[in-house]
Amino acid sequence: MMIESFLARATPAWMEMEDDYSDIVISTRIRLARNLDGYRFPLVFSENEALQVEQAVTHAIQDSPKLQERYSYFSIKDLTPLQRQILVEKHLISPQLAKKEQVGSMLLSEDESICIMVNEEDHLRIQCMTASFQLQKAYEEANKIDRALEGALPYAFRDTFGYLTSCPTNIGTGLRASVMMHLPALTLTGQMNQIINAMTRLGMTVRGIYGEGSENLGNVYQVSNQITLGKTEEDILADIQSVAEKIIQKERQARNKLMEKAELALEDRIYRALGTLTHARILTSEEAATCLSNVRLGVDLQLIDNIKATTLNECVVSMQPGFLQHYAGEALPPAERDRVRAKMLREALFLETMSKPTIGGKGEDSYDV
Amino acid sequence: MICEHCKQRNATVTVTQVQNGQKVEHHYCDVCASQFHPFHAEFKQEPVSIQQLLSNWFGSPTWQKVGEKQQAPPQQQTCPQCGFTYKRFLKEGKFGCTSCYDTFSEHLPKLFNRIQAGPQHIGKMPGARSNVFVIKKQIEDIRKRMKAAVDEEQFEEAAKLRDEAKNLEQQLQFEGGDVT
Numbered sequence: 001m002m003i004e005s006f007l008a009r010a011t012p013a014w015m016e017m018e019d020d021y022s023d024i025v026i027s028t029r030i031r032l033a034r035n036l037d038g039y040r041f042p043l044v045f046s047e048n049e050a051l052q053v054e055q056a057v058t059h060a061i062q063d064s065p066k067l068q069e070r071y072s073y074f075s076i077k078d079l080t081p082l083q084r085q086i087l088v089e090k091h092l093i094s095p096q097l098a099k100k101e102q103v104g105s106m107l108l109s110e111d112e113s114i115c116i117m118v119n120e121e122d123h124l125r126i127q128c129m130t131a132s133f134q135l136q137k138a139y140e141e142a143n144k145i146d147r148a149l150e151g152a153l154p155y156a157f158r159d160t161f162g163y164l165t166s167c168p169t170n171i172g173t174g175l176r177a178s179v180m181m182h183l184p185a186l187t188l189t190g191q192m193n194q195i196i197n198a199m200t201r202l203g204m205t206v207r208g209i210y211g212e213g214s215e216n217l218g219n220v221y222q223v224s225n226q227i228t229l230g231k232t233e234e235d236i237l238a239d240i241q242s243v244a245e246k247i248i249q250k251e252r253q254a255r256n257k258l259m260e261k262a263e264l265a266l267e268d269r270i271y272r273a274l275g276t277l278t279h280a281r282i283l284t285s286e287e288a289a290t291c292l293s294n295v296r297l298g299v300d301l302q303l304i305d306n307i308k309a310t311t312l313n314e315c316v317v318s319m320q321p322g323f324l325q326h327y328a329g330e331a332l333p334p335a336e337r338d339r340v341r342a343k344m345l346r347e348a349l350f351l352e353t354m355s356k357p358t359i360g361g362k363g364e365d366s367y368d369v
Numbered sequence: 370m371i372c373e374h375c376k377q378r379n380a381t382v383t384v385t386q387v388q389n390g391q392k393v394e395h396h397y398c399d400v401c402a403s404q405f406h407p408f409h410a411e412f413k414q415e416p417v418s419i420q421q422l423l424s425n426w427f428g429s430p431t432w433q434k435v436g437e438k439q440q441a442p443p444q445q446q447t448c449p450q451c452g453f454t455y456k457r458f459l460k461e462g463k464f465g466c467t468s469c470y471d472t473f474s475e476h477l478p479k480l481f482n483r484i485q486a487g488p489q490h491i492g493k494m495p496g497a498r499s500n501v502f503v504i505k506k507q508i509e510d511i512r513k514r515m516k517a518a519v520d521e522e523q524f525e526e527a528a529k530l531r532d533e534a535k536n537l538e539q540q541l542q543f544e545g546g547d548v549t
Contacts (some may be wrong), residue, residue, distance in 0.1 A: 039466070
């Protein structure tokens, strides 16, 4: 498949799935870090080593009889900076891989749920994503690929330290499990700092989804394990599972409390956000992120019923600078982006809010014809 | 002016960015400014690494004066495959190659006790490995017996053992292990 087909849509089809957790958990991600014996790590390796690693990995994946998925191969150096940025904005690849202009490459499954990054910080990073909260499913997928590749590639493994990685924070299992959550009520009620502190003590991290330092942008947080050695994969997943469940529970409590104590104020906040998104002519990414978060809360609390959560997920991705320029079909200076962003969101949400005919109102006319 | 971000506190910090030749100004309060970067800056940003932490924990303590009696510094070892020293590892926060783990193995349990749940891997292993491991052990064993047989001049027995070892080596190659 060509790269363009991966850039066209903001969110892949698998994101459309909804379950009991979809009101809070956006997606789940599993990443396994692996390296090959006999080659230095990407931090210091030669271009020749990089090439050999890339060829070994690509062949192993494409020739494996056990892997049913078909993978498209892309080299970072063949992509334009804008294409790279869009892949990062879609969370398909890491910002670190996007910077590996000489040696980095990736293998992407057709449905975009699996991305194998080559020569990022480690030789190999197997990344599997699911919608909502499905740690086990995502891990099983990653494990299947890992098992298929271990026969074909000389994995660096020691009985003491497990899978060897470039950074000591990934050593052992090489497993990082992340759950991406929308936590507006906990943020609004000022409970996030307390949660972040507690997480750190449990060997887990909570970060803003747009990277370090963007903590409360759009009220989206990523909870992931920090410990990779001295615990089994099952325990790591079980711990993340129970911690994430606790956070979900707390968020639900906070939402209920807000509805009890300040329904009107909350409703006002939500509808103001919707008004801004459907009418504003200039929107910065910060303001758009805040408004999208509020509208999303409105949808989750069933205060707004004519907008789909999946539409909002799409908006969150496509209002980022790279996507916006892709949508506009040209490079845009920042001020221009804010105008295009407002237009794009207006179109996406206005159409949606209008799509349902209002019964008993003006909409009646349309039935007459 | 009110902070653009929290929209609560007074804006005290002005952030001026030049993007694509255009000057953009943002006004934030000191709380938000200290923890906030807009989306697009993130793309170019280095992820916060653990190197400072590592140096702080395991590098020479700053209060240690030159001339004071010091332990033999572990920094002297050099990894044969990539040339990393322990000092370089502390500086980078990352290893250069897989051999670093063998070269610096004596210092690592202490480090992993600190940043991980423990120094020993108890998770998944490559599937073939258990097999390879067992076969390697068997070959080692046979070689020992072979040497003993040769020493005792029981050459027929030694030849039999040699063939046995050869078979296992072939099997090992089939399993994907190296025969060394």
